Structure formats: structure tokens, C-alpha cells
Amino acid sequence: MKKKEFCIMPKDTFWETERKEGLVRHEVFFGRGKRELSIEDGLVIFITPALHNMSDIGIHFNRDFDLYAKRIAEKTWIEYYNKTEEDFIKRYGKSYL
Ligand SMILES: [Zn+2]
Incomplete structure (x- = not known):
């Protein structure tokens, strides 16, 4: 088992x-x-290669999709670790909210 x-x-x-x-x-x-940091904190998602970087709509080329995931990730991180937006900025450099 994996x-x-x-x-x-x-x-x-x-x-x-x-x-x-x-x-x-x-x-x-x-x-x-x-x-x-993303791996350590559990801020990872599992997507199809097309939605990753194998097409123009992929998250690495699609700013809207990228920001959508980042906003959800930041909110989730703050809630899960009981932290603040300022804590997030300290760890990840900026806020996406
Ligand atoms: Zn990626």
C-alpha cells in the first residue's frame, strides 16, 4: 500500500x-x-497532468486557477494550524486573501 x-x-x-x-x-x-513548505504543511493537491502543466489551463500557466488554490490553501492553513494572516506572511512571504 502506498x-x-x-x-x-x-x-x-x-x-x-x-x-x-x-x-x-x-x-x-x-x-x-x-x-x-507546502509539502511540510500539507498544502498539496492532486490533479490531472492537463490541469497541472500540460496545457494552457494548467495551474502553472493559469493565474486564476493558481490564485483560487492559493486562497483556499491560505485560509485552510490559518484554520488548521490556528494561525493568523500575519503568521502566514512570515512563512510564505505574502498573503493571497
Ligand atoms: Zn505543480
């Missing part, structure tokens, strides 16, 4: 919250050390 990957993100029509056949993992916050 190890379940840590994910605190809520279920959504656009992604799964655990790895399933054919899906790839996306770290909601990526680049400059944020990818590691």
Missing part, C-alpha cells in the same frame, strides 16, 4: 486530496523554498 501523502486541503471539484491513478501532485506554493 504511503498517504500529507494533505490538509479541502476537497474541491478541481482536485483530489490524495494521490490517485493518473494524477500528479502539485504544491500550492512553489518556488524559492516554498515547495518544501
Whole structure:
């Protein structure tokens, strides 16, 4: 049995919250050390390659989709870890709310 990957993100029509056949993992916050923080904090989603980076609507090229996921991730992080928006900025550099 595959190890379940840590994910605190809520279920959504656009992604799964655990790895399933054919899906790839996306770290909601990526680049400059944020990818590691996303993995550590469970801010990851599982999406189809097309919705990841294999098409123009993919989250890496689609600003609206990217921000949509980031806003949900920030709210979820604040709630899950009982933190504030300021705490989030300290860890991730900026707020998306
Ligand atoms: Zn990605």
C-alpha cells in the first residue's frame, strides 16, 4: 500500500486530496523554498497532468486557477494550524486573501 501523502486541503471539484491513478501532485506554493513548505504543511493537491502543466489551463500557466488554490490553501492553513494572516506572511512571504 502506498504511503498517504500529507494533505490538509479541502476537497474541491478541481482536485483530489490524495494521490490517485493518473494524477500528479502539485504544491500550492512553489518556488524559492516554498515547495518544501507546502509539502511540510500539507498544502498539496492532486490533479490531472492537463490541469497541472500540460496545457494552457494548467495551474502553472493559469493565474486564476493558481490564485483560487492559493486562497483556499491560505485560509485552510490559518484554520488548521490556528494561525493568523500575519503568521502566514512570515512563512510564505505574502498573503493571497
Ligand atoms: Zn505543480
